[in-house]
Amino acid sequence: MPHEAQIARRRSFAIISHPDAGKTTLTEKLLLYGGAVALAGSVTARKNQRATTSDWMELEKQRGISVSSTVLQFEYKDSVVNLLDTPGHKDFSEDTYRVLTAVDAAIMVVDAGKGIEAQTRKLFEVCRRRGVPIFTFMNKLDRPAREPLTLLDELETVLGIGACAINWPLGLGQQFRGVYDRRKKDVHLFERTVHGAYRAPEKVGGLDDDFVAQHTVPEALEQAKMELEMLDGAGHAYDRTKIDRGELTPVFFGSASNNFGVQMLLDGFLELAPPPEARMAADGRVIEPTAEGFSGFVFKIQANMDPRHRDRMSFVRIVSGKFERDMQVTHTRTGKLVRLANSQKLFAQDRETVNEAYAGDVVGIVGNHGFGIGDTLATDPKLKFDEIPRFAPEVFAYLHNPSTAHYKRFRDGLEQLLSEGVVQQFIQPHAGQRVPLLGAVGPLQFEVVQFRLESEYNAQSRLENAPYTVLRWVRTKDGGAIEDFDIPSGVATAQDSEERWVVFFSDQWAINYFERRNPNAELSEIPWDEVEKAKI
Template sequence: MSSAAASPSLSPKLQSEVNRRRTFAIISHPDAGKTTLTEKFLLYGGALQLAGSVTARKSQRATASDWMELEKKRGISVSSTVLQFEYHDCVINLLDTPGHKDFSEDTYRVLTAVDAAVMVIDAGKGIESQTQKLFEVCRQRGIPIFTFINKMDRPARDPLELMDEIERVLSLHAYAVNWPLGDGKAFCGVFDRIDSLVHTYERTSHGSSRAPVAVHGAKDDSLRNMLDPDLYQRFSDEIEMLDGAGATFDLPQILDGELTPVFFGSAANNFGVDMLLDAFLKYAPPPSDHQVGEKTIHPAQPDFSGFIFKIQANLDPKHRDRLAFIRICSGKFERDMNVIHTRTGRKLRLSSSHKLFGRERETVDEAYAGDVVGIVGHGDFQIGDTLAQDPDLQYQEIPRFCPEHFAWLHSTSSAQTKRYREGLDQLLQEGVVQSFYMRDNAQRLPLLAAVGPLQFEVVQARLESEYGAETRLEITSYEAVRWLPKETTVASLSTAVMPSGITFVSDAADQPALLFPDSWALKYFTEKNPTIPLSTSPPK
């Protein structure tokens, strides 16, 4: 494998395929319209005949991206799925992520596998807490963000105020690619600032856009005649302010994640979605290089490589299999190819490979950098593993997250104990929750740990539906965990000043850590033991 100093020869054929790829996720706060927007994208790609409704209780039609029984019951997305479709000669890999405020860990892992993100904001609510949290993960990776301000057909906040909030709260420059003409019942379309086009909105049962009308700038008489005098005056003042004091369109800044293009519309009524998708395909980047130590991994280099960012069991209950989601980073994937599982050094044949569409799948014979492929039949895969033709390559893309909720999970029936243990072991391998083990306990019983409490509910629901094991959850009083240096032992902690309630544990990889009952105990321990380093992530 060549280093950064000596670039490998790149394949023109591979480069052509890489240039067609767009791999992205949609991030938002719950109920901002993420799943609705996802399904409208699929409609444009011809992947769905009829978009599903996200609100489960109001419709018997399940969405394509929400497949788990818990999702259908509650009308929310709690697992991440992969959806691939073609549109305008581009191959789009859309990683649909959970939007629920409690279910952030799976979402964070998925964001390591994308090259860009679409941020959905509710026009009536503005930036909400989960949106901000997910945006920060994107910022850390420096990926481009495209913003869709949704629900303009409902009463909305002032659009200038929303633009200001993006810049103020997220410290992100914002450029309005189009601008709304009114909101709520008065919403009648958007003005495309780049191409000087007016897209008018008709309030029908489905919502629609007439053929765009070309105008000569915001002060064109034909535009003035389309709007009532008050609305035109408001629009004219807002455009003048944007042109005079707003950000300018700058593609390099977009690609660096420093400026977000902003689009207004209504996903539910299918207005503005095509403008967003067309601009995204035009301006978003194809798969880019990965830096691994001193090596630069180019997506168009011949050697295949990729990393596992998600593992999902029982995606199809009929098969009871285990699917590893691999983000391809370089080269060409071919079914039945041989690769190295670099963590173990084992040579593997990737024969059972699938392209995903929610819970549906089809065999895939070839794929390229930027694509996501599901591999079945390898029980020793772990999240973060690298598969490559270079045995020394190991991607370090997947971060570990510090859990804040801890619980014991008990089987309620001795007759179900075997099913309970098998199911729990599988879910722990998937990374649905983390696990810790008491150092002073001879029995290796896992204490479950999660970023959000909904993860415990998912574990219980899946154990019952997929393994037939009913369980009882016992929430503990622990509120925080901190990792210790690898060499830490019980003896080495004997001289430490320890307030009551602190417990010495190991994680699933046998890394030592301390559980704290509350923030006071954590602060007290830190102050009294300055020579004992604590970390919010396990040592490497």
């Protein structure tokens, strides 16, 4: 198949939502249609239930939550799908933000009973800033839910995006009997079974079909007809250009847990979502996916996916060109030539060697310990992508090693986990003891580090909360030494992993006091070298 045709088949997307809206359940059902799993797992943490495919980490299986983003690749009809499953918990938002740099579209899952929730709003804003097209799945229609017109209105009033309903529910809660496809003018009826739900086998016509009338609740059917008339007169019309610009979201209704409307969502998404698009390089060049030269960037690093081998996998989003196993490219941050030998296609924890891939695909590279998050790999040694956002941590803690006999395990395990870039380590040069000072977006990240140290590296640890809530990168206005600062009580200085100076504060008052005592200091919420890059 020609290069351009292969790229046109690719669809790379993430699923975003507030916790418990049904994101992981929807992921499992999408994989069912892709033939990727034989039996969808339940997200609920029960001992006898099969673990969900996208939640591969032991902690995820125990807690019934997603705490790590996962790449799942499969073929469906004529498309090659790269589905990036993301954690919904706010403590793992940094991991989610990074994943959103690697996708061309997003599916936003909304609990129809609760509407737009806090984390959904935050993730939506990230997508909007990046211009990522958003598709909406109103989930849990088989439970008590808000009126569908109210849900559409909320998308506009809360998120400020137009909403175009692709299908429409026939009833809500116990009266929910299926969905009406507004484009094809036909009804998809479903009925509950022991193993889920399936579409009725008979030929199903439009809203006025006798078969539809017999298998729906009369009041709910009449209500749906009235709402559809209102949409036809006053709703947002389908507009592909506005969808691609992120100004209009196609809306699908259904129930992931009972498999209502999921196939319609998948078929509609793959038809309407954009193929891989051009990316802007750091020097202003526009890199088209059809360009001959290979390029890609590392957006995620996962340590110890295979505990038997203590491996380290770098997830690379291909931007342009064709990937071929054993190809040589330049690691543009270091200028070194590297061979991409151990390349793998991911399906959660399962792997398969990949010999070739195209723009839009995500490839896992095992080994290559010199790779870091945000690094560019390209045949052009001067090419660099600045895709990965950085966030100042908001919670801090010291991680102690309680067993000197197992120090090597503790040190090596922590080093591997820190390479994932989710938890940051800071070095305090003048501290009496070299106890790692860690920073993260949320406290649950520390729990994950401790759990993984013990379960994957057999190394125990003890956490001691640090008295700081704010971090700022610091420099002097005249190039003087940071060590000459007047450091008040309750404030501390340290260096990050790239030896850039930071200052820790307990609150805003401490920041103001520090600035009064050190008028030569400049503070920033992001590293100063990145501030300078943004000005170029």
